[in-house]
Amino acid sequence: MAFLGFKDFDRLSEVDLDIYRFFTENVEKVPYMRVRDIATEAHVSNSSVMRFIHKLGYESFPEFKVSSHAEQEKAHVTDHRINFITADNFPSDIYSKIELVADKMQGSDQIIFCGVGSSGALAEYAARQTAAVGFNSFCVKDPFYPLVTQLKNTSNNLLISFSVSGKTIELIELLNNFVNDEDVTLVAVTADPSSQLALMSRYVLSYSTDQKRIEKYYDLTTQVPALYVIEQLISTARRLALQQNEKL
Structure with a gap:
């Protein structure tokens, strides 16, 4: 997902890390959740979720959701052919x-x-x-x-x-x-x-x-x-x- 490649962990606070862990443990459902739903389940505030989204590089939560949806669809596209080298x-x-x-x-x-x-x-x-x-x-x-x-x-x-x-x-x-x-x-x-x-x-x-x-x-x-x-x-x-x- 869009957040899995994040590497700049030095910028993250303890609250940010809690949100990140929630995201990584709920990869499939996060793109379909609302800000307040994430805040409730991650035991943080709405504003903390939004600050984390901004640190990921997104200007808004809708932008994050669109990106996450796109990455999820891409991940689900599989090619079952076995392509041997020639x-x-x-x-x-x-x-x-x-x-x-x-x-x-x-x-x-x-x-x-x-x-x-x-x-x-x-x-x-x-x-x-x-x-x-x-x-x-x-x-x-x-x-x-x-x-x-x-x-x-x-x-x-x-x-x-x-x-x-x-x-x-x-x-x-x-x-x-x-x-x-x-x-x-x-x-x-x-x-x-x-x-x-x-x-x-x-x-x-x-x-x-x-x-x-x-x-x-x-x-x-x-x-x-x-x-x-x-x-x-x-x-x-x-x-x-x-x-x-x-x-x-």
Whole structure:
């Protein structure tokens, strides 16, 4: 609902927080209630309810109700189709690029997977699967992790980062430390090949997908294309490793 994305809690008084809790516990019925009904059930005054509505950014209670109704209707619209990814989700040279990155993995002393939020979960999965097939890998989900210090005096590092938008500020700030580092090769997995993350990376494994947000703050963009890239990358790297072992 319209109030669920509110984050500026420092501006809220104890009474405001009581109203906010009432709103979040009664998401379905709040858009249909009157000010005095909310005040009665939340055990506050009418004026307290209105002050809270104004803090949410609405000039009037009717405006708040209209916005809440619209958000509720949007939330109830569902699409029951299962949309699997196709070749259209990827550039025509995606497999050749995956081959290049997989080959780079063979010569790397360690592989670091980075991401924030849902992309961090992908990075963790990628690191686990990569380690399972015999590569020295780990995951960094904290953009403030002292990675610069950890990689000091090391070489042949492959740093693979995940970001749908390619514009995650904290991630970009972390990677800026390695742009000119000869011992770290940057790889981006992103839906925007023209993003800052992509431009600062040596290799870009891109895909296309519709970015989706609700309540302005919550990212519901599918990570299936990025997961597909991970699976293909690991499969290719394992194949190359097996071929190399057969030659020995």
